[in-house]
Amino acid sequence: MHDFFIPVIETAIRLTGIDTSKQIIIEQPSDKKFGDFSTNIALLTAKENRKNPRELAQEIINHLIFPPDTVAKIEVAGPGFINFYLSPVFIMKSVEQVLHDGDSYGKVNPGITKKAIVEYVSANPTGPLTIGRGRGGVLGDCIANILETQGYEVTREYYFNDAGRQMQILGESVRLRYLECCGQTIEFPDTHYKGDYIRDIAENIYNKYSAALVESSDIQIFKNSAEEIIFTSIKKTLDRLSIRHDSFFNEHTLYKPDEAGLTTNQRVIDALRKNGFIGEYDGATWFLTTKLGQEKDKVLIKSSGEPSYRLPDIGYHISKFERNFSMIVNVFGADHIDEYPDVIEALKILGYDTGRIKIAINQFVTTTVDGQTLKMSTRKGNADLLDDLIDDVGADATRLFFIMRSKDSHLNFDVELAKKQSKDNPVFYLQYAHARICSLLRMALQETGFDPSLSSEHHLLQLLTTPAELQLGFALLDYPDMIKTSLRILEPQKMVEYLHSLAEYFHRFYQECPIIKAEADICKARLFLSLATRQVLRNGFRILGVSAPESM
RNA sequence: GUGCCCGUAGCUCAAUGGAUAGAGCAUCAGCCUUCUAAGCUGAGGGUUACUGGUUCGAGUCCAGUCGGGCGCACCA
Structure with a gap:
């Protein structure tokens, strides 16, 4: 508007x-x-x-x-x-627009296609997904969905690294458990991954090779098996939440030399050096962030000769620019909060338009079960697993609960509440409105032969003038503005709040205005209003990734 | 110590610098011989952690204080 x-x-x-x-x-x-x-x-x-x-x-x-x-x-x-x-007429004409546009209502038709990339999840394959990662995953997925409605061609990307030290430790952890399978007594270091899934992977290897690998000190086979099994399980978990990616970007790509024989990492170092931001001391190569007012310089190449995670991170973002994305959205958890300012600074120095980058940081999730809070840590093996949560409360509730609070708020996930098949559970409130409309339309067809596709009668909507009808109509008119706001602040939570009000206005209208029992023209008008409401609920549910049940 | 996030009703959370700070749950009182009561209507409940400042106007912005969370590696 x-x-x-x-x-x-x-x-x-x-x-x-x-x-x-x-x-x-x-x-x-x-x-x-x-x-x-x-x-x-x-x-x-x-x-x-x-x-x-x-x-x-x-x-x-x-x-x-x-x-x-x-x-x-x-x-x-x-x-x-x-x-x-x-004016009431104006509001009701907008409702006609909803019916006319259908699934496209709220979408922007782009003149020129703008490209956006949304990076989310990006967990290295060291263990199953935790609940904390799930929140970021759903957040990223919803932001990508919103971007798509606003005329962007969206690439959903997962960035991972299967080469670093953590992966070595993973391989070593599996090897130790394997040795246990072979009957050896081993001492398991505190720094290693202790989760049960490590044992499962080790048993898997033992079943295949028996004790043939006991003498070998090569951990490659352990690492590779672990990676394959874990990655498969991560993808499966994401799939349960309808979270998908178009592209899996392996950090390794950045280590391949181009035509001039230079890797992306080398190009980054050279460019930063040209600008005077590279220093060498203590046997390592440093990004001189103290020149930018920070307390410490940051290591780009370790004294071992390997790049630290920061260097490829910068290179990775350059690749996003080189792939011509006009909007670059990074979604990650609060534990990575210190990571992006260095990357942004480096990109600025290298002359990239960092205004295109939007960072969405989600705060952590604490789950409460019976009033007790659970805490997560992948390494200690006491992680609260996303899969367990989905088993417990279902995909719809998992998704909705993750995004029904602002990403900045420390989410308190009440598992008992999410499990409830009752009105206390916000998921049901939204879905019930949809199911109720479906039921109403079924009944209307049966009783009056109402045909929802009769667009020549949409103008009857203008007969509607009661406060409940106008309030509902106005909410429908407001939907496109709400999506824009939601995108501007990268906050799907807006959508949840909106749909809640929409459902509420519908229930009030349903309560106050007889529909099938009303006089013929009014009846049709009210059915059209219901139809438009169902349309917007569906469009919103699609963005949130929540199912729209026809009956409950 | 320091960087970021948070502190709003009993609980969980809203509120692009705007008008009398709003929802849900919980509590209390009503509404089904009538299209799904998983619904609706109404009531009570607040010094927006605290202290200053900027502004015609501050929960929101700035400074400081207190409290909670997450980081602060030649891990990612």
């Missing part, structure tokens, strides 16, 4: 002859008695123009020209707000 209001207001301001350097903001007042939309532009510009805000607001109003049957009332209120009230 911003596009609807802004040009008209801009014109009016120009006609009043005042300074318009301030940006015009259209907002929805918290209370409907202040209108459907409102702007504070008179308040913002009054001082610099030495005018009384209320008088200025009235002057602006005098020059506002909206198309007929759109804005029913405009008034000055409070200290100088301009409040707009939409």
Whole structure:
């Protein structure tokens, strides 16, 4: 609706002859008695123009020209707000638009395709996915879904490294468990992976090779088997939550020389060195971040000659730029919070437009079962596993619970609540609204022969004028704006909140307005309104990755 | 010690710098011979951790204090 209001207001301001350097903001007042939309532009510009805000607001109003049957009332209120009230006809015409657009309602048709990349999960294959990773996975998936509705061609990417020290330790951990399988008594170091899955992998190898590998000190076969088994299990877990990736980017790619014989890592070092940000001491190569005001320099190449994770990370982001993504979204957990500023700084030095990069950091998840909190750590092997959670509460509840709170809030996942098949569980509230509409439409077909596809009768919607109907209609009209907001702040939680209100408005409408029992035209109009509501619920559910049951 | 996140109703959480801070759960009182009561209506419940500052206007921005979480490796 911003596009609807802004040009008209801009014109009016120009006609009043005042300074318009301030940006015009259209907002929805918290209370409907202040209108459907409102702007504070008179308040913002009054001082610099030495005018009384209320008088200025009235002057602006005098020059506002909206198309007929759109804005029913405009008034000055409070200290100088301009409040707009939409006409019922306008609201109901928007509902016709929902029915017309169907699955595309809320989507933006791009003139030029913009490319976006969303990187999420990106767990190295050292163990099964934890609940914490799951939150990031669902968050990333939803952000990617939102981007797709806004005209982006989205690449969903998983970045991983199967070469580093952690993978060595993984291989060693499996080898030790294998030796146990062969009857040896071993001492298991604290630094190694202790989870039961390591034993399973070791047994798997033992079943295949018996004791043939006992003498070999080569851990390659242990590492490789572990990687294969673990990666398969990670993908399977993600699949259960409908989280998918188009591209798995192995860090190894960055170690391959180009035509000039240089690896990406070498190119990064050279470019940073040219700009004076590389130093060599203590046998290592450093990114001189102290020059940027940080406390410590950061190692790029270890004294062993291997790159630290930071160097390929920079190279990886260069690859994102070289693949021409106009928006680059990185989703990761709060434990990686210190990782990205260095990468951004390096990219800035190298001349990349870091404004394209958006970081979405999700805070941790604590799960409570019977009031007890569980904590996770992959290495100690006491991780709370994502698979167990899905087994427990199902995919819909898992997804919805992960994103029904803002990503910045430390999520408290109440397992008992998510398990409940009752109204306490927010998942059911949303799905129930959908199922109820489906049931209603089935009944309507049976009783009145209602045909949802009769678009020639959509104009009947304009007969609807009760507060409950208009409130519901307005919410449907608001859907496209809500998606845009959700994208701007990278926050699918907005969508959950919106759908909750939509469901609530529908239930109220259903309660107050007889539908099948109403007079024929009103009946049709109300069925169309229900149909439009179901459409928006479905579109929203699709973005969140929650199923839309036809009956419950 | 330091960087980031959080502190809002009994509990879990909302609130692009706007008007009287809102939902759900829990508590209490109503609504099914009528399209799904997994629903609806109403009531109670607040010094937005604290102290200053900026602003016409602060839960929101700035400074500081207190409390909780996560980081601060030549691990990723």
